[in-house]
Amino acid sequence: MLGVIGGMGPLATADFFRKLVDETPAANDEDHVPVLVHSVPQIPRRPPAILADGESPLPALCRVRDRLIAAGATALAMPCNTAHYWYDELAIDCPVPFLHIVDATVAELGDRARSGARLGLIATEATLAGQVYDARLAALGCELLRPSPEQMQRHVLPSIAQVKQGALAEAGRTLAPAIEGLLDAGADAVVLACTETPIALDAIGSPLRARCVDSTLALARACVRWWLARRTEATAK
């Protein structure tokens, strides 16, 4: 059973769950991944804890993790990029596999994450400052392009806030210029490294989607691969 540490934000968790179902090859209910999704929107905010001296969400994240494991989760996933700032501390004592959203996104990038590739990164300030993506993509020889401070303030951050408030089409229109800016600056592809942002683009049916890699979808697909391997193992036994 897959355990999902969710609620950051709740709509992104719902989007992840939907993608998990959509991506599972299934003829019947029984073929689907058994899942326990714990959506706890009251987890202390991640950005102030990384960027300032806000309360750390780590104790709350540990409680959610432990509750999922106690309830029978045999693997974990967390569809929030910023919260992966605490991944090492969450995973170190974890008795079950914990799928990393950046590993999943790298797998989804495939050939696009080759040496010399220029990858745009749409993320929260905290994900950027916390360097959640940097080491993994640098190890592959990729160059990261970040939105300018002005693009962050005018486009990326307001768009994420709009998704959290349910203003989805508005969020899509707000976000689009930041992605166009990264493509104009030479990005080969743009990583939607905040799980609110694919929801924004989908709401306006943006053609920019084709130039982007969706970290939520990437994590869902990694979870489906985990389940299919496990289901096959279970059948083979």
Added chain:
Amino acid sequence: MLGVIGGMGPLATADFFRKLVDETPAANDEDHVPVLVHSVPQIPRRPPAILADGESPLPALCRVRDRLIAAGATALAMPCNTAHYWYDELAIDCPVPFLHIVDATVAELGDRARSGARLGLIATEATLAGQVYDARLAALGCELLRPSPEQMQRHVLPSIAQVKQGALAEAGRTLAPAIEGLLDAGADAVVLACTETPIALDAIGSPLRARCVDSTLALARACVRWWLARRTEATAK
């Protein structure tokens, strides 16, 4: 924290979760309902247990219920109409409120569930045979219109199976004539009393949606009302 008994089917559970988030008035993550969604698509199939001598899903449903309560759920909901056949047995010893999908749908119907109203019912054979809706709507003086056996075999049941297989637009086109048939037969409104069916109609943007009441949305709204009352109580203390 709301506990959700899900997985029957998984896409309907994901649709319920999305509607729960969409229907919650929220300016920030923190305003949303804390939820534990347990999606167990391996629960024994409901229709054969009601219509034939198939294995009962009740023990599995009880295990899911108990796991949710053990993990801290303070109210329960189950976004599957057919599974409400076992509601009384699930609710009788339940230490927390268990919101009933038919009560939620009756609340959503409002004035449309007045005495003398004719309500079409789109549901599985098992929900119809198990009379999940009958007593509550009869008590209000409503007359229920069911699809003909031919409409069930040609439209309703294939459409539900198509949703479970992810063929959503096809499912919408398959379902539409059954709804039109009920409206032609004089239904004032049609209750989508199977949580797969709103997904089918949404996939084709069907204008029939306006004549239908969505039991998934009704249950999500009932859960939001539960949460808002609780949140207000918690704030007042």
